[in-house]
Amino acid sequence: MNKIFFTEEHELFRQSLRAFLNKEVRPNIEQWEADEEIPRSIYKRFGEMGFMGVTYPEKYGGMGLDTFFSVVYTEEMIKMNSSGFNTSIGAHAGLALAHINGEGSEDQKQNYLTPGLAGKRIGCLAITEPSGGSDVASISTKASRDGDHFIINGSKTFISNGVLSDYIVAAVRTGGPGAKGLSMVIIDRETPGVSATKLKKMGWHASDTGEIAFDNVRIPDSQLLGEENKGFFYIMQHFASERLGMALIAVSQAQLALDLAIDYMAEREVFGRTIDKFQVLRHRIAQLSSEVTSARAFVYLLYKQYSEGDYIIKEAAMAKLVTTQLSDKVCYECMRLFGGYGYMESYPMARLLRDSQLGTIGGGTSEVLCEIISKMIIDTKEYKAVI
Ligand SMILES: Cc1cc2nc3c(=O)[nH]c(=O)nc-3n(C[C@H](O)[C@H](O)[C@H](O)COP(=O)(O)OP(=O)(O)OC[C@H]3O[C@@H](n4cnc5c(N)ncnc54)[C@H](O)[C@@H]3O)c2cc1C
The missing domain is CATH 2.40.110.10 (Butyryl-CoA Dehydrogenase, subunit A, domain 2)
Known part of the structure; x- marks a missing residue:
């Protein structure tokens, strides 16, 4: 599947972003979780490295790259296992700046977008x-x-x-x-x-x-x-990419939970053998992995449509609805595979599980998404792009 959506350039970008995150973010996550905020200095580092504005226009300090670079970006950010960290950067770069880039005047872009992409002015x-x-x-x-x-x-x-x-x-x-x-x-x-x-x-x-x-x-x-x-229509328009982004976060979180669980299962011995030899657990991983891989394929497909200019209001709502529920399920099941350690703060699963649970609430609750989807598929309501 990766070869359909990602090029060698995407993979090189992945390697360099991963190296940066492992060096400058991962060692600080515990402290930032305890502080309940991230420091100003990390916004500036994202700005200096260009990671704040992967898809934003180069004119304002962005990298001007295609949508799949932003997919790589999100997948690597989620591997830090701190939705709080990801949101601190994302609420600024992905939400506030999206409105300024989309609807802002030239003056507003100079005043907020340029210093925003440099990590100097946060929104x-x-x-x-x-x-x-x-x-x-x-x-x-x-x-x-x-x-x-x-x-x-x-x-x-x-x-x-x-x-x-x-x-x-x-x-x-x-x-x-x-x-x-x-x-x-x-x-x-x-x-x-x-x-x-x-x-x-x-x-x-x-x-x-x-x-x-x-x-x-x-x-x-x-x-x-x-x-x-025209604010309502701008909000709805941006919701499509926000919801698609949340769907990608959800499948990436679910994948992280599976990866961590598979590693743990290879080490943990019970009744004289590692728990990855128990068929019931192997089948659980097989089932969940199949669901996550299928969901990710849908999300990648929607990114492809989105990058080609399709107005994917219904599909983004569907993707967020399904993937956020799936992430909650996978994180919960994988937490249980760690036994008592899954419940401990010194292991990664407790945070992953509680962070996942905002997915079905933020950016439109599952019930609200069902309202939108049902209006579109049952009442044949249509939403048109305004930007
Ligand atoms: C950690 C966190 C970060 C957030 N960040 C931001 C942010 O940066 N900016 C921002 O603007 N907002 C943010 N939000 C807010 C988030 O988008 C809202 O919480 C969400 O939209 C739900 O609104 P509400 O909390 O008022 O719930 P309500 O609207 O009060 O809903 C309560 C319940 O009723 C259900 N419900 C509502 N309408 C219907 C309906 N028509 N049919 C059936 N059920 C329905 C909902 O699904 C929910 O279960 C954040 C929330 C959290 C928790």
């Missing part, structure tokens, strides 16, 4: 609100016009990089009720009236997750991203 994407994340069209954070400024009031929650980022790409209500009244704006952290508090959570420990409040925050209307009242 977050703030859509979810305390009153609910699934129903994006009901967002209530209000941006009222005051001449050539907006005054923003409201709050956001569960925001990755929500406390430590330098700016917030936020969804706000500039118009009437419903999907057609939303816009995207960039709010600099130091603007008076912006405050944030850090949240404690079950997994993703190396990621800073925060609640952000906006109290009469005044920003110039030049901070509007794209067109006024």
Whole structure:
């Protein structure tokens, strides 16, 4: 399968990224998990190495590479076994910068994208609100016009990089009720009236997750991203690549769980033989590996379609739905193959299992994905690209 999707250049890139991660990231993961954040210096190192902007335009400091380089990137990042670390980089490079690259003006790209790809100015994407994340069209954070400024009031929650980022790409209500009244704006952290508090959570420990409040925050209307009242459609458009990315993360996590379990099974002796000789366990690995390999083939295929410009709203939702549930199952089964050690923090499976479980929640819960898929396949609803 690899030869269909990856070239020799992709493999060379994989080797160099892997060497970098093993040297500069892996030895620090335990500390960053304990700190519940990653240091500024690692963003800068990603920027210096070019790894922050694998597919972004070279004009702004990206590498301008094809989509399958970003697939390689994600697969190697997940091998660090810290979704918190992956999210700290990803919420900036994959979410905030995606909106700025997609809808930003030239000035906004110079101010945020270029320093962002250099790892010097870090962003977050703030859509979810305390009153609910699934129903994006009901967002209530209000941006009222005051001449050539907006005054923003409201709050956001569960925001990755929500406390430590330098700016917030936020969804706000500039118009009437419903999907057609939303816009995207960039709010600099130091603007008076912006405050944030850090949240404690079950997994993703190396990621800073925060609640952000906006109290009469005044920003110039030049901070509007794209067109006024088109925010909902921008969010939906970016959701396709975000969900596809989460599907790739899920199959990569599941593969990591299997790889770790297979290594462990070759070493662990019980009843005078290693546990990889027990047929019931061998069959379990065979079954799970078959499911993960099949799911990965679907994800690679969607990346191919996406790279050729197909608008894959339904398929990305399907991929995220299936793969995140599969990852939870595989991580759980593989954790059990470690026996009591699977439950210990000094072994990798406990973190892998709890980190996996955000997959079915973030970026659209499984129920919300089923809503989208059922509307498209039962009611034949269609979504059209706006960008
Ligand atoms: C660690 C973490 C990091 C996150 N990072 C970000 C971030 O960077 N930026 C950001 O904007 N958000 C972020 N989120 C928020 C995430 O996207 C939301 O939690 C998610 O969209 C669900 O929203 P909610 O939590 O408000 O749940 P709700 O919308 O309150 O849903 C509650 C339950 O109801 C179900 N439900 C909702 N609607 C329906 C329906 N129509 N039919 C059936 N069931 C339904 C849901 O599936 C869920 O089980 C993050 C969340 C976490 C936990």
